Amino acid sequence: MISALVASDFATPHVDYHALAPEIVLGVGICLLIVLDLFLAESRKWLVSTVAGLILLGAVLPVVTLGVIGSDVRSMFDGRYVIDNFSLVLKALFLLSGYVVVLMSSRDTEERTPYQGEYYTLLLTSIMGMVMMASARDLVSVFVALEFLSIPAYMLAAWRKRDSKSNEAGMKYFLLGVFASAVMLYGMSLLYGVTGSTRLVDIGQAVTGTDHLVGVQVLGIVFVIVGFAFKVSAVPFHTWAPDVYQGAPTPITAFLSVASKAAGFVALSLLVFLAFPAAKSVYEPFLWVLAAVTITVGNLLALKQKNIVRMLAYSSVSQGGFILMPLAVAGTGDARTSLRAVVVYLIIYAATNLGAFAVVMAVSRKTHSGEIASYGGLFNYAPGLAAVMTLFLASLAGIPPFGGWYAKFGAFKAVLEARTGAAYTLAVIAAVNTVVSAAYYITLMREMWMKPAPDGDESPVRVPRNLVAALVITGVATLAFGVLPGFSGYGAITGLAGAFGR
Amino acid sequence: MIAVAVTSTWYLVLAAVLFGIGLAGVMIRRNPLIMFMCIELMLNAVNLSFVTLANHLGDIGGQTTVLFVMVVAAAEVVVGLGIIVAILRRRPGATADDLSELKG
Numbered sequence: 001m002i003s004a005l006v007a008s009d010f011a012t013p014h015v016d017y018h019a020l021a022p023e024i025v026l027g028v029g030i031c032l033l034i035v036l037d038l039f040l041a042e043s044r045k046w047l048v049s050t051v052a053g054l055i056l057l058g059a060v061l062p063v064v065t066l067g068v069i070g071s072d073v074r075s076m077f078d079g080r081y082v083i084d085n086f087s088l089v090l091k092a093l094f095l096l097s098g099y100v101v102v103l104m105s106s107r108d109t110e111e112r113t114p115y116q117g118e119y120y121t122l123l124l125t126s127i128m129g130m131v132m133m134a135s136a137r138d139l140v141s142v143f144v145a146l147e148f149l150s151i152p153a154y155m156l157a158a159w160r161k162r163d164s165k166s167n168e169a170g171m172k173y174f175l176l177g178v179f180a181s182a183v184m185l186y187g188m189s190l191l192y193g194v195t196g197s198t199r200l201v202d203i204g205q206a207v208t209g210t211d212h213l214v215g216v217q218v219l220g221i222v223f224v225i226v227g228f229a230f231k232v233s234a235v236p237f238h239t240w241a242p243d244v245y246q247g248a249p250t251p252i253t254a255f256l257s258v259a260s261k262a263a264g265f266v267a268l269s270l271l272v273f274l275a276f277p278a279a280k281s282v283y284e285p286f287l288w289v290l291a292a293v294t295i296t297v298g299n300l301l302a303l304k305q306k307n308i309v310r311m312l313a314y315s316s317v318s319q320g321g322f323i324l325m326p327l328a329v330a331g332t333g334d335a336r337t338s339l340r341a342v343v344v345y346l347i348i349y350a351a352t353n354l355g356a357f358a359v360v361m362a363v364s365r366k367t368h369s370g371e372i373a374s375y376g377g378l379f380n381y382a383p384g385l386a387a388v389m390t391l392f393l394a395s396l397a398g399i400p401p402f403g404g405w406y407a408k409f410g411a412f413k414a415v416l417e418a419r420t421g422a423a424y425t426l427a428v429i430a431a432v433n434t435v436v437s438a439a440y441y442i443t444l445m446r447e448m449w450m451k452p453a454p455d456g457d458e459s460p461v462r463v464p465r466n467l468v469a470a471l472v473i474t475g476v477a478t479l480a481f482g483v484l485p486g487f488s489g490y491g492a493i494t495g496l497a498g499a500f501g502r
Numbered sequence: 503m504i505a506v507a508v509t510s511t512w513y514l515v516l517a518a519v520l521f522g523i524g525l526a527g528v529m530i531r532r533n534p535l536i537m538f539m540c541i542e543l544m545l546n547a548v549n550l551s552f553v554t555l556a557n558h559l560g561d562i563g564g565q566t567t568v569l570f571v572m573v574v575a576a577a578e579v580v581v582g583l584g585i586i587v588a589i590l591r592r593r594p595g596a597t598a599d600d601l602s603e604l605k606g
Contacts, residue, residue: 139567140563140566140567140570143567143570143571143574144570144574147574147577147578151574151577151578151581154581154582154585155581155584155585158585158588161588162592164589164592164593164603165603165604167585167588167589167592168589168601168603168604169604170585170588171534171585171586171589171598171601172601172604174581174582174585175528175534175537175538175541175582175598178538178541178578178582179528179541179544181545182521182524182541182544182545182548183544185545185548185571186521186544186547186548186551188548188567189517189548189551189552189555189564189567190551192552192555192556192563192564192567193514193551193555193558193559196559196561197561197563198563198564198567242604243604243605246604247603247604
């Protein structure tokens with residue numbers, strides 16, 4: 001047995017350490033964080049959040065050097081783990097939005113939980129899973145990355161263990177998340193059975209010819225997409241999202257609604273563009289329906305919400321539908337335009353939504369309430385917060401000249417370029433919904449600018465420095481992406497994201 | 503005695519049936535612990551399916567996948583039981599329907 005192993009032609013795989021540097025920095029950093037937490041006195045625990053932020057920024061460095069050095073594709077493990085421009089852009093997105101979440105968390109966790117070390121360790125672990133997802137090009141690595149990012153997120157959602165709402169959020173997220181993984185895995189096993197490989201590119205070559213797609217292939221594709229539809233909370237698989245967003249600690253809500261969702265979309269685009277390019281007759285109608293229903297139902301349910309976190313939750317469900325839109329025409333339209341639209345939307349949506357949740361956190365420090373009515377009079381006692389919140393809401397609604405407008409423009413452009421009846425119908429549905437969505441964003445704006453404070457208390461809100469930093473980063477990003485879509489660097493980034501390496 | 507050769511198809515059908523039982527269990531049962539067990543059943547149906555297909559194709563990829571699935575399922579059990587215990591400690595005998603503080 002052993003001699004057979006020795007005699008086999010096993011060759012040590014080539015490992016490109018520079019390409020793996022972000023993952024290595026994160027991995028070593030996570031271990032350091034655990035050890036550091038052990039030896040810190042209770043009064044100095046604030047160091048943990050600082051170090052966690054530094055680790056994330058440290059992991060961005062190699063991403064930048066890789067991007068500067070060149071656009072060649074670095075492929076490892078027989079093409080199962082690939083660092084190309086697409087993955088670099090998304091790694092930077094995951095790490096930076098993780099950094100903003102750390103900034104948002106620091107004061108909140110200091111005041112509310114004695115388990116700071118564990119909190120940041122789990123947060124960093126989840127980000128590591130996302131970073132791996134951007135490079136995964138194999139069913140197994142996609143699955144492992146997905147679980148790597150989900151399992152810590154289940155624990156973070158249930159973080160306030162004495163709060164029954166947080167418990168309930170964790171439980172719902174866990175059961176539905178694992179259920180979705182099981183459905184997705186069954187789909188993967190079927191795909192493996194009909195194609196004989198777990199590599200996405202090989203699957204893409206085996207699933208060919210729209211006329212002789214066998215039933216098992218169709219079943220496999222549908223199951224895998226359903227699994228990820230849960231992750232990106234597409235209607236009708238969205239029911240967990242508002243409950244989990246409301247019950248989880250607010251920084252974690254921001255994290256789930258942005259980074260976790262983005263990771264789901266990354267996996268979905270990997271599958272659509274690499275594994276199913278020839279199966280557009282299967283995935284396009286399916287994603288078309290998902291996109292149309294997600295945008296519409298998300299919006300209609302957001303209209304009647306009284307709690308701001310639930311309103312933002314349904315708004316993020318509906319925004320997810322806009323990101324599904326380019327994927328629904330990925331086969332008939334131009335694949336590069338579609339992929340670019342998805343990536344640009346993810347980047348801008350991340351900046352905007354994180355910012356909106358940062359404002360929610362800042363305001364709730366004073367009002368201790370999540371009701372939309374409690375935002376009355378915000379402009380009088382906190383004009384700065386009211387102004388940035390208006391910026392984020394306008395961006396989410398897609399009003400020019402803010403970032404969200406440019407993101408929606410890209411999504412519509414990708415859909416219209418497909419030039420089919422179905423694509424035009426989808427664009428019309430989305431356009432109508434953009435108008436509907438403005439209604440609930442403007443309701444909140446009116447509350448902030450025109451109504452008086454509900455209890456007459458107009459003492460100013462004290463915003464901690466970390467939260468100010470998070471607001472500045474997200475606010476500047478939201479504004480810059482909209483006002484200067486062509487500024488140097490950004491155009492290059494969107495161009496970079498246009499192609500997959502093999 | 504009727505001798506029937508047990509082919510890959512039998513195992514695949516068994517996997518599909520196990521997956522269906524697990525799926526139905528998650529939908530019907532309301533005890534969180536049992537729902538979780540049904541999800542584990544679904545995961546094991548996936549494992550059976552992977553192993554059978556790997557054997558049928560003569561490819562090692564499917565068998566490797568099973569190892570990953572098993573490790574991940576073990577990690578999920580740890581986290582899931584932790585969350586379920588945290589809930590049941592506060593509210594003994596709670597079912598999934600009782601967990602309805604968050605809705606709308």
